[in-house]
Each structure stands twice: as C-alpha cells, then as structure tokens.
Amino acid sequence: xTSLFEEITPEPASDVPVRRVTLTINGExxxxxxxxxxxxxxxxxxxxxxxxxHTGCDTTNCGACTVLFDGRPVKSCTMLAVQADGHDVxxxxxxxxxSELDPIxxxxxxxxxxxxxxxxxxxxxxxxxxxxxxxxxxxDEVRWALSGNLCRCTGYQNIVKAVLWAAAKRRGxx
Amino acid sequence: xxxxxxxxxxGLGSSRKRVEDNRFIRGKGNYFDDVVLPxxxxxxxxxxxxxxxxxxxxxxxxxxxxxxxxxxxxxxMMAARNLAWMPTLSYDTQAVLATDKVRFQGQxxxxxxxxxxxxxxxxxxxxxxxYEPLPVIVNPTQSLAPGAPLIRDxxxxxxxxxxxxxxxxxxxxxxxxxxxxxxxxxxxxxxxxSHPSPLECCGSIADFNRATSKLTVYMTTQAPHIIRAAVALxxxxxxxMIRIISPDLGGGFGNKVPVYPGYVVSILAxxxxxxxxxWVEDRSGNLISxxxxxDIYLHGEMALRKDGKILGVRMHTTSDHGAFFSDAQPSKFxxxxxxxxxxxxDIPAAHLTARGTYTNKAPGGVAYxxxxxxxxxxxxxxxMVQAAADDLGMDQAEFRRMNFVKDDDFPHRTPYGFLTxxxxxxxxxxxxxEAIGYQDFQKQKAEAKSRGRLLGIGISTMTEPLGxxxxxEYDILGIKMFDSADLKVHMTGKALLRTGxxxxxxxxxxxxxxxxxxxxxxxxxxxxxxxxDTDTAPFGMGTYASRSTPVAGAxxxxxxxxxxxxxxxxxxxxxxxSEEDIEWELGRFYVRSAPNRGVSIQxxxxxxxxxxxxxxxxGLENTAYYDPPNLTWPFACYIxxxxxxxxxxxxxxxxxVAVDDCGVRINPMIVEGQIMGGLTEAxxxxxxxxxxxxxxxxxxxxxxxxxxxxxxxxxxxxxxxEVVTPCPHHPIGAKGIGECATVGGPAAFVNAVMDxxxxxxxxxxxxxxxxxxxxxxxxxxxxxxGAPPVKSDD
Numbered sequence: 001x002t003s004l005f006e007e008i009t010p011e012p013a014s015d016v017p018v019r020r021v022t023l024t025i026n027g028e029x030x031x032x033x034x035x036x037x038x039x040x041x042x043x044x045x046x047x048x049x050x051x052x053x054h055t056g057c058d059t060t061n062c063g064a065c066t067v068l069f070d071g072r073p074v075k076s077c078t079m080l081a082v083q084a085d086g087h088d089v090x091x092x093x094x095x096x097x098x099s100e101l102d103p104i105x106x107x108x109x110x111x112x113x114x115x116x117x118x119x120x121x122x123x124x125x126x127x128x129x130x131x132x133x134x135x136x137x138x139x140d141e142v143r144w145a146l147s148g149n150l151c152r153c154t155g156y157q158n159i160v161k162a163v164l165w166a167a168a169k170r171r172g173x174x
Numbered sequence: 175x176x177x178x179x180x181x182x183x184x185g186l187g188s189s190r191k192r193v194e195d196n197r198f199i200r201g202k203g204n205y206f207d208d209v210v211l212p213x214x215x216x217x218x219x220x221x222x223x224x225x226x227x228x229x230x231x232x233x234x235x236x237x238x239x240x241x242x243x244x245x246x247x248x249x250x251m252m253a254a255r256n257l258a259w260m261p262t263l264s265y266d267t268q269a270v271l272a273t274d275k276v277r278f279q280g281q282x283x284x285x286x287x288x289x290x291x292x293x294x295x296x297x298x299x300x301x302x303x304x305y306e307p308l309p310v311i312v313n314p315t316q317s318l319a320p321g322a323p324l325i326r327d328x329x330x331x332x333x334x335x336x337x338x339x340x341x342x343x344x345x346x347x348x349x350x351x352x353x354x355x356x357x358x359x360x361x362x363x364x365x366x367x368s369h370p371s372p373l374e375c376c377g378s379i380a381d382f383n384r385a386t387s388k389l390t391v392y393m394t395t396q397a398p399h400i401i402r403a404a405v406a407l408x409x410x411x412x413x414x415m416i417r418i419i420s421p422d423l424g425g426g427f428g429n430k431v432p433v434y435p436g437y438v439v440s441i442l443a444x445x446x447x448x449x450x451x452x453w454v455e456d457r458s459g460n461l462i463s464x465x466x467x468x469d470i471y472l473h474g475e476m477a478l479r480k481d482g483k484i485l486g487v488r489m490h491t492t493s494d495h496g497a498f499f500s501d502a503q504p505s506k507f508x509x510x511x512x513x514x515x516x517x518x519x520d521i522p523a524a525h526l527t528a529r530g531t532y533t534n535k536a537p538g539g540v541a542y543x544x545x546x547x548x549x550x551x552x553x554x555x556x557x558m559v560q561a562a563a564d565d566l567g568m569d570q571a572e573f574r575r576m577n578f579v580k581d582d583d584f585p586h587r588t589p590y591g592f593l594t595x596x597x598x599x600x601x602x603x604x605x606x607x608e609a610i611g612y613q614d615f616q617k618q619k620a621e622a623k624s625r626g627r628l629l630g631i632g633i634s635t636m637t638e639p640l641g642x643x644x645x646x647e648y649d650i651l652g653i654k655m656f657d658s659a660d661l662k663v664h665m666t667g668k669a670l671l672r673t674g675x676x677x678x679x680x681x682x683x684x685x686x687x688x689x690x691x692x693x694x695x696x697x698x699x700x701x702x703x704x705x706x707d708t709d710t711a712p713f714g715m716g717t718y719a720s721r722s723t724p725v726a727g728a729x730x731x732x733x734x735x736x737x738x739x740x741x742x743x744x745x746x747x748x749x750x751x752s753e754e755d756i757e758w759e760l761g762r763f764y765v766r767s768a769p770n771r772g773v774s775i776q777x778x779x780x781x782x783x784x785x786x787x788x789x790x791x792x793g794l795e796n797t798a799y800y801d802p803p804n805l806t807w808p809f810a811c812y813i814x815x816x817x818x819x820x821x822x823x824x825x826x827x828x829x830x831v832a833v834d835d836c837g838v839r840i841n842p843m844i845v846e847g848q849i850m851g852g853l854t855e856a857x858x859x860x861x862x863x864x865x866x867x868x869x870x871x872x873x874x875x876x877x878x879x880x881x882x883x884x885x886x887x888x889x890x891x892x893x894x895x896e897v898v899t900p901c902p903h904h905p906i907g908a909k910g911i912g913e914c915a916t917v918g919g920p921a922a923f924v925n926a927v928m929d930x931x932x933x934x935x936x937x938x939x940x941x942x943x944x945x946x947x948x949x950x951x952x953x954x955x956x957x958x959x960g961a962p963p964v965k966s967d968d
Contacts, residue, residue: 035292037292045207045208049210050201051201051208052203053201054205054207056373056374056424056457057877057878058457058458058877059457061877061878062373062457062878064373093200093201095200095201096200108195109191109195109199110191112191112192112843112847114198114199115425115679115680115681115847116372116423116424116679117194117199117424118372120198120199144886144887149885150883150885151373151886152370152373152425152427153425154847154850154854155847155854155892156886156889157850157891157892158850159886
C-alpha cells in the first residue's frame with residue numbers, strides 16, 4: 001500500500017519505495033506501510049483516521065498539528081512518518097478516557113479557551129506537555145510555552161486561563 | 175407556581191458553556207478535510223510564479239504520464255466548457271484557470287486530479303508553462319500612471335486600470351464648511367494589505383452523482399446559499415440538484431465568503447470524472463490567492479473651528495483591489511461602507527470620493543473581520559481625529575467629547591447620510607478614561623519623560639454599522655440581505671433550530687438556543703442548532719459583516735414568537751378558556767383570573783401533535799425571514815497605553831481597556847471572547863501583520879514565517895468593560911459584536927505610539943508600526959509613509 005488516501009489503490013509504480021513503520025498511538029500498537037516522504041500528520045489523519053490533528057500552515061509555524069512524541073510536543077506536519085517508527089505518539093484523541101476528560105480539555109471549555117476549535121488540539125497537547133513538566137506555571141510561563149501555537153480567534157487570554165485552570169485542577173485545587 | 179429562572183434555563187444573559195466545545199475538545203470536529211468519501215480523488219492547483227505574464231503555452235504531457243493521475247485541467251479546457259472565467263460577487267469577472275495571461279503571482283493556471291495528493295503535487299511540478307513576462311504593477315500610483323500597462327485587457331471597454339470612481343456626501347456643503355474653517359487638518363494614511371488567515375485554509379469536496387444528477391459540495395464557506403446560487407448560475411445546474419454543505423469551519427473572518435477558482439475546478443473535475451474530488455488549499459495558496467483585506471490609501475482633510483468644533487470632512491480613498499474586483503459587498507456601495515466614517519461625531523458636512531484600481535496582486539479587499547470596509551473607515555476617522563486634536567492643541571479626549579453626537583440627539587443623520595438610532599458615546603468614553611486612569615497616566619507620562627522614557631496613550635471611539643441589511647439598500651448580486659430561521663418543536667418540547675447563517679467559531683449552536691430559551695422558555699439544552707447545509711437550512715445570506723445576531727438572530731426571535739402564538743391557541747384549547755384570557759410567562763401559559771391553572775410550553779408542544787383543537791393544522795414548526803429595518807450601531811471606546819523604546823523603536827503595550835456597547839448580550843462569556851479576539855487582530859494590524867510585494871509582484875508574506883501573526887507571547891492582556899444600550903429595532907435589543915474591536919482597535923494602538931513620540935513633531939507613521947519605522951520617525955523627525963515607493967520594497 002503506497003497510498004493512505006484510498007481504501008483500494010491501483011498498483012503503484014514499481015519505483016515507489018515503501019517502508020514499514022510500527023508505532024504506539026494513544027497507547028495502541030499500530031503499523032503501516034508508507035512512502036518515506038509521507039508526513040506524520042498525514043499518516044495520523046488519513047492513515048489512522050485520527051482527524052483531530054489538524055494542519056494549518058505546512059511550515060511548523062501554527063502548531064495545529066502538534067502531537068506528543070515520546071511525551072514532548074512536536075509539529076507532525078514537518079516530521080516524516082518513518083521518523084516515528086518505534087516511538088510513542090499521543091494525539092488529541094488520546095487525551096480523554098471513555099468516561100473522563102483530561103483537566104486540560106475541561107479547562108478549555110470552562111474558560112472559553114476555544115472558538116473555531118481548529119487550533120485547540122495542538123494547544124491542549126502543548127499545554128499538557130507543559131503541565132507534565134511544570135505543574136504550577138506562571139502566566140508568563142504558559143504564554144511562552146504556547147508561543148509556538150497560533151490561534152486566530154480567541155486572543156489567547158482565555159487559552160492562558162484555561163491552562164492555569166487545568167494546572168490548578170491537576171494539583172487538586174479547584 | 176413561579177416563572178422559570180431565565181439564567182438557569184440558559185436564556186439571555188447566561189454565560190452558558192458552549193455546546194460545540196464538546197466535540198472540539200475531543201478532536202471530533204468535522205472540518206471539510208476530515209470528510210472522506212468513497213472513491214475520492216485529490217486535486218492540486220498549479221499557480222503562476224509571475225505576477226504579470228502572457229501564457230505562450232502549457233505542456234501537460236509529462237503530468238499525464240505519472241501513474242495515478244486522472245485528469246489535468248488547463249484554462250483552455252475550462253474555456254471549452256465556458257468555465258475559464260466566472261462572475262465575481264461585485265459584478266466583475268475572474269479567471270478560473272488562466273487562458274490569455276496571468277495577472278498576479280499565485281493565480282490558478284492548471285489543476286491535477288490524482289489518486290493521492292502527493293501524486294497530484296508531483297504532477298503539478300511536471301507541467302511546463304512558457305510565460306512571456308509583462309511589466310508589473312504593484313500599487314495604485316503605478317496603476318494610474320499615464321501609459322500604465324492595461325491589466326484587464328480581457329474586458330471590453332476597459333481602457334485603463336480604474337475599477338470604479340464613486341462618491342457620496344454633500345460636496346458643496348463641504349466646500350462651504352472648509353471656507354469657514356479657522357484651521358484645516360490634513361492627513362495621508364495607508365491601511366496596509368493584510369490577510370484574514372483563518373487557521374484552516376480553504377477547500378472543497380465536490381461529489382457529482384451521475385445516477386441522480388445531484389451535486390453535493392462540502393466547502394469552506396461562510397455563505398452556503400450564496401454559493402449554491404452562484405453554482406447554479408455559473409455551472410447552469412438546476413438549483414435543487416445542488417447541495418452545499420459547510421461543515422465545521424476553522425475560522426473564517428471573511429476569507430471564506432468569495433467563490434474561489436479551486437471550488438469551481440473541483441466541481442467540474444467531479445462532473446467529468448464522476449467521482450468525488452477533494453481540493454485542500456495549502457497555506458501559501460491561501461495567502462497569495464484568496465481574499466485579502468484593506469490595501470487602501472486616504473487623503474483626509476478636516477475643517478475645524480478654533481474652539482474645536484468639526485465643521486466638515488473630506489476624504490479621498492484610493493484602493494488596490496488586485497487583478498479582479500472580487501469582493502463580496504453590497505452592490506450599491508463600491509467602497510463598502512467607508513462612508514460610515516465619522517458617524518459618532520456631529521459634523522454638518524462631509525464628502526467622500528473613492529477610486530478603485532486594478533494591480534497585479536491577488537484579488538479581494540473587503541474580507542477580514544469587518545463590515546465592508548468599516549475597519550478602514552474607523553481607522554481613518556480616529557487617526558484624523560487625533561491629528562486634528564493635536565493640530566488644535568486640544569486634549570484628545572475632550573476634543574472627541576465635544577464633537578460627539580449627544581445622547582438625546584437620536585435618531586441622527588450621520589455626515590454621509592446613515593441614520594443612527596441610539597448611542598451613549600460620552601458615557602462610553604468616560605468609562606474608558608476612568609478605567610485607564612487618564613489623568614494619572616498623563617502625570618506618569620510627564621514624569622517618565624523627565625527620565626527619557628516615552629509613554630503614550632491612544633484613544634479610539636467609534637460607532638459602526640453592522641447587520642447588513644435592510645432590503646431597500648443592501649443586496650449582493652441583487653439578492654436581498656435578509657436572513658432566516660426555521661424552528662421545529664417536537665412533541666416532547668425539544669426543538670431543532672436551523673438558520674441561514676453559518677457559525678465559524680462564534681458559537682451559534684450555543685447562543686441561538688439561548689434566544690429560543692428566552693422567547694419560549696424551552697431550556698437551551700433542549701434546542702439543537704444546525705447550520706450550513708443548503709438542503710436543510712432555510713435560505714439565508716450567511717455569516718460575515720457581524721450580521722448573524724442582527725439579522726439571523728432576529729429571525730430566531732421572530733420564529734420563536736410565531737411558535738409561541740400557535741402555542742397560545744393550543745394552551746387556550748387545553749385550559750378550555752378563550753385565547754384572550756391567557757397570559758404568558760417564561761415557559762408557561764396560564765389563565766389570567768386563575769394563575770395556578772396553566773400549561774407549560776412542553777404540554778402545548780405535545781398537544782400540537784396529539785390533542786389539537788378541531789380545524790387547527792397539526793404540528794409546531796415554523797420559519798421566519800427577517801428583513802431588518804435598519805443597520806445596528808454598536809459603539810465602543812478602546813484605549814491603549816504604550817511605552818516606546820527610543821533606542822530601538824520597539825513599543826510595548828502597557829494596558830488595553832475596551833468599553834463595548836453591543837446592546838443586549840446574549841451570552842456575556844462569548845461576547846467577551848469575541849472582543850478579546852478582535853483586540854488581538856487590532857494589535858496585530860498595528861504591530862506586525864501586513865503583506866507587501868516587491869517591485870516584481872512577488873508576495874512577501876506567502877507563509878507564516880514571513881507573514882507575522884501574534885502569538886500568546888506578544889499579545890497583551892485586555893481589560894473589558896461594558897455599556898448596554900439596547901438596539902431599539904432588534905427584537906431582543908442586540909447589535910452584534912464579532913468585529914467591533916478589530917474595527918476600532920488599531921487606531922488606539924497607533925494613536926498611543928504617536929502620542930508617545932509627539933514631541934518629535936511626527937504626525938504619522940503608517941501601519942504596521944514596525945520598530946524600524948518608529949525608529950526612523952524618532953531619529954529623523956519625519957512622517958513614515960507606507961505609500962509608494964514602499965519602504966519595505968527597498
């Protein structure tokens with residue numbers, strides 16, 4: 001299978017190389033055969049139908065495609081799928097359990113930290129990485145951590161509040 | 175029995191949490207690129223690298239040879255189907271795929287449809303286009319110069335690069351005002367080109383089904399019904415066989431109103447191939463080819479009396495529309511609502527002349543969180559007001575206060591002829607001044623100055639027209655700008671509401687339900703809101719120009735009232751009294767003489783399906799079309815304080831205070847979210863966000879590395895305050911809020927920086943106030959213009 005965009009694809013040209021990648025996505029082992037040039041964001045979106053990972057700029061500026069790569073936020077639109085071989089990837093779909101939202105998800109809703117929702121998955125994953133490392137960040141630390149993620153709707157103020165809300169909740173304060 | 179608590183059921187004034195968030199925070203939104211249809215193919219567009227060039231030939235043979243390529247389309251093939259050109263929403267034409275020549279960098283030249291988008295991209299690179307370069311025009315000065323090359327040689331009777339000449343106002347009266355003036359204040363300004371850049375780019379999935387002849391198109395559009403009409407007219411398909419679905423939109427800001435060539439090509443490709451065809455625009459394509467904003471020059475003059483009274487205003491604008499006049503705007507007004515400038519001021523006479531020009535740049539002009547050029551109007555207004563106050567040596571707040579329309583002077587005819595209906599401009603300004611600590615700041619500023627620091631304070635006050643609009647004056651391509659709502663109350667009292675608007679982050683799914691709750695007492699959580707599917711939604715003109723709440727929102731209230739009127743008859747039947755003996759309180763009808771005897775709205779709903787009186791039509795459903803009697807006029811005061819570093823020209827925002835009057839607030843949380851988002855875009859415009867071109871027409875700003883958008887780090891915090899003056903003609907007294915801060919905000923930041931460097935004698939630095947521009951102003955003590963020759967073109 002060279003194409004991840006079609007259920008059944010015609011026979012690929014013989015000179016198209018294929019690589020097998022195996023990775024853990026949201027705790028589940030997954031494998032795919034991909035062209036080496038396939039971007040990680042496209043593998044997630046088209047290959048595994050995890051469409052919560054968005055692409056907004058193609059140049060690593062907007063952060064809509066942010067996922068956690070071995071726990072660290074990376075922009076999956078400028079990373080090759082083959083680079084994820086053997087690694088652990090968390091997408092927005094992996095944040096909540098069946099019954100419970102992550103505090104960051106709750107915070108975004110409580111503090112009106114989203115409007116169109118397009119930047120939200122990337123914002124939340126960047127925020128999760130921050131809080132995993134720094135459970136009690138200052139407003140400036142939150143703003144700095146989020147500065148690789150663009151939002152065109154909210155003006156960030158409520159996003160910052162959402163992250164601080166989540167931090168407080170994770171610390172057991174309400 | 176007590177009436178329902180409106181806040182508890184999520185009615186007006188409730189900051190209920192957003193319904194749509196439940197899917198967005200789980201990554202379960204349904205944006206168009208998330209849609210996958212069986213057998214779907216992928217389209218990629220080849221764009222012109224040159225800004226102006228004749229096409230000698232296009233060789234697509236190598237593209238056809240690539241395995242997986244299904245179709246390669248060129249302008250010639252489009253022309254064979256009479257689709258090489260399409261009409262725009264402003265009575266111009268636009269090339270779908272270029273045939274004769276390319277007129278801007280990024281113009282659509284060819285398209286490839288393939289099994290996968292990577293293959294389509296490969297194939298685009300395999301297309302060979304032979305261009306003959308032509309002289310390039312990148313600004314109106316070049317465009318209007320004698321002997322300038324003709325950009326639109328495709329149009330009969332077009333012998334120059336002028337798109338339109340238009341005027342409004344009282345020329346003679348204005349001339350007389352200037353004769354009586356003690357002082358004339360003049361200012362030349364450039365509002366630079368910008369781009370709305372919603373985080374999601376544009377795109378479409380066209381799915382033509384030969385067996386049923388039905389065309390379904392998933393499309394990033396803020397106005398699906400306009401698109402359906404356009405497709406019916408352009409492609410000559412029967413309108414009932416066209417279904418436009420606008421799924422979740424990743425922002426719009428006006429970028430997703432026009433009809434783009436990619437939509438049209440994907441539709442034709444699907445018809446030819448009989449398979450779904452998906453086109454996903456990349457960010458560069460979005461930035462260099464879709465609806466930009468602004469790019470307009472002003473020469474402004476203000477006639478002043480010594481005591482500070484404004485006697486008259488003259489404005490002349492020269493706008494750069496790019497290669498095609500493709501704005502979506504009311505057809506009567508060629509430069510949008512530019513003539514809404516100075517509406518909050520009591521000025522006896524004003525005259526505006528406007529000239530539009532073609533250039534070798536991407537088409538557009540109107541888009542971007544703006545009710546048809548009011549952003550430029552209010553910026554020009556507030557920069558002229560500040561300059562006039564400075565020229566008079568008057569305090570900028572006092573100058574505004576004395577020229578405001580007074581609270582009891584409504585209805586008021588504005589200088590250019592609009593009718594405003596209400597306003598408390600002084601109260602709004604005074605609240606802002608108090609919040610920022612105006613007097614204290616002046617002391618701080620003086621004290622800082624003595625230590626070589628430059629502090630400044632900038633004010634911007636304005637009222638802007640929203641909610642286009644009444645059908646007497648507002649139409650797009652002849653279609654009147656009303657809007658609609660359709661409400662179906664089910665037998666259990668739960669409801670489904672659909673409108674002709676289209677949310678793109680504003681939260682309609684939350685707020686429309688609140689209007690229903692207010693009117694009917696049905697809890698907001700029992701009302702599902704749907705928009706964006708032309709097969710199910712009532713006809714409406716969509717969401718832009720802050721028109722959702724003023725027009726569609728009003729329709730929601732009106733359809734709820736129609737439902738209530740029928741429910742009253744049902745209540746009378748259930749209570750066995752005559753309708754005249756029935757009273758209403760939120761969620762319940764009762765017998766006037768026996769208030770304990772009542773029925774709930776839910777009981778009425780059940781009766782509509784199970785126990786209606788003889789002769790009554792069953793069901794509890796209705797539709798309302800709302801044609802607003804006037805525009806709505808929210809007003810605001812934005813104040814910013816800044817510190818300018820004289821060594822570098824860098825300026826930092828100290829504080830931002832916003833006082834907004836958008837009338838009755840449906841959901842205060844969402845209103846505040848809209849204001850903060852708008853203020854951020856205002857800050858962006860003033861500080862960093864612009865798109866310019868080099869002399870060859872290369873777009874400088876074709877990606878987010880070059881086109882700077884503010885991040886959480888630079889963006890200042892905002893302090894919000896409110897004044898509430900209900901709109902006198904809107905059913906629930908609301909006015910709209912989505913764009914106010916973007917419109918009024920930029921002048922506050924620019925005025926603040928100008929105030930900080932006032933001692934240099936500099937009267938203007940054009941946006942964006944980049945450090946090098948401010949530094950030049952401070953050190954060279956002269957104005958810094960964005961007008962050609964453009965500084966950044968060096």
